[in-house]
Amino acid sequence: MNKKKWAADFSLLSVAFIWGTTFVIIQNAISTLPPFAFNTVRFTLGGLSLLLLLLIKSKGRISFQRSSLLPGVILGCFLYAGYAFQTFGLLYTTPAKAGFITGLSVVLVPLLSFAILRHKPRTAAAAGALSAVLGLYLLAAGHAQSLNLGDLLVMICAFGFALHIIFTDKYSKAASALQLTIIQILTVAGLSSISMLLYEDWQGALAISTLLNPEVLSALLITALLATSAAYLIQTAAQRHTTPARVAVILTMEPVFAAIFSYIWIGEELTPIAATGCLLIFLGMLMAELPQLFRMLVNKNT
Template sequence: MNKETLSKFGLFSVAAIWGSGFVATKIALNSGITPYAMVGIRFLGAFLILYSLLKIKNIKITKEEMKLGAFAGIFLFFAFAFQTVGLLHTTSSKNAFITGANVIFVPFIFWLITQKKPSLLIYISSFLCFIGIGILSIENNFSINYGDFLTFICAIFFAIHIVVLGAKINNLNPLSINCFQMLSAGLLGILGNIIFEDFTLKSLNFNFEQSSALIYLILFNTLLCYIIQTISQKYVPPSKVSLILTTEMVFGSLFSILILNDPLTSKIILGGLLIFSSIILAESNILEKTLSKIKG
């Protein structure tokens, strides 16, 4: 198994864990913790663990890795901040749908930064994926409000984050980059908590539900997932990374059905099939060759 294939399996694992994170995040928020406090704690917690591991392994961190990590962490923080605050003003399904639109922005942002134009197949796959996410998440009477606008901005920041790592990581150490990405996002989360939430760390009550949810978010949804994503983006093109990670919506639905007893609807089935189909299409060279023959 080559590195690209292994990285794709890793990205699917990330999507699955992130899908389970919907449950953990809901438990944490229901326990009383505020949004910015949760963002700050989960990322700073992941930073402390990863930094300790790097020190134990005597891995040297270069200034270039620190700068890229800190830079990427800014976009990561804003993505989570806009998504979380937007969720306070809109429904979860609309929030998920608009967040999933980052798959549409990635090829354009990647083109803008690197001057590498994506293939037509990627655009077609992205469009199908966008439709799939819409079917999976959209509610009746879809309308644009303040929360939807914030979530739209969140999707742009997620797309920029994917592209920045994919375009700039090159031969740098992914673990070092991820370490300072966590630090940057975590510090900004605490800053947001101080400014917008009056430093309400008192919302931490450390009961079993809150503690277990935060530990899961730190170790799996944050530390493990972003390590895998950062490493995988060295071997997988950003457009395909974005497509694979959108299966988070499918896994999120499955965990909601299994754990929260949500009903299995035709929308979930059809939307999930379209998302997986778009990824299979992006991985196939058949249609691309056909289109090339038509052009040529």
């Protein structure tokens, strides 16, 4: 396994860490600022911060390659679908069920990747995905409730996130990672703003007193700079050197980090079943890595 693949996998693990550790911050903030308004401001700030980076990098001249424009919009639409349908789904189902169903994208990625891009998943990646799904189920503590509208909406969200990973793999190899990230983030911001105008009290949500609320402001800055601009830039760049199936397995560590930090920060109980789920997700990630580790050891000793 070459150094670029190691760096890519470690970078993606850092993305899962960022998303997992900011979960509590976001959950607290959207109790004051509605979800679509939060995402509008979050992704707008994230996109503008990357535009500033591009401006500095290009010495004051901003131009976008054609190879970044349409792919960036497509990726942004998939990313928006993930966030939008997850938000709507939470109106009708529980957070635990929503988390488990969203996590099913780890299985959808290799299946859709094979159907769309003809990428046959490795046996180790498939085994890792199954272990991660079982872990996600245990982490959600299991539910015997019947299927409802919210579950179906969150399933659409899982397809959105899965397709985002798959098409990031397709487009990231031929386009600038920075430009591709900027366009997809601003696309999410634009679509979120339309949803905000249609479904939320946007005037109250965007009031200065609301945005300057210390809890909301800190959440917006942290998520815009770390969980949006930095995280998606890292993901886009890292996917040049790894496969969609491996990305999906590694990113299942997000709920593990969320569970751990929820326990540390707000004392949320981590039951033995949930802890077992965390372990299975971690083992799933290791399964996806084992063949490369084995080949690296063999090459080192020969």
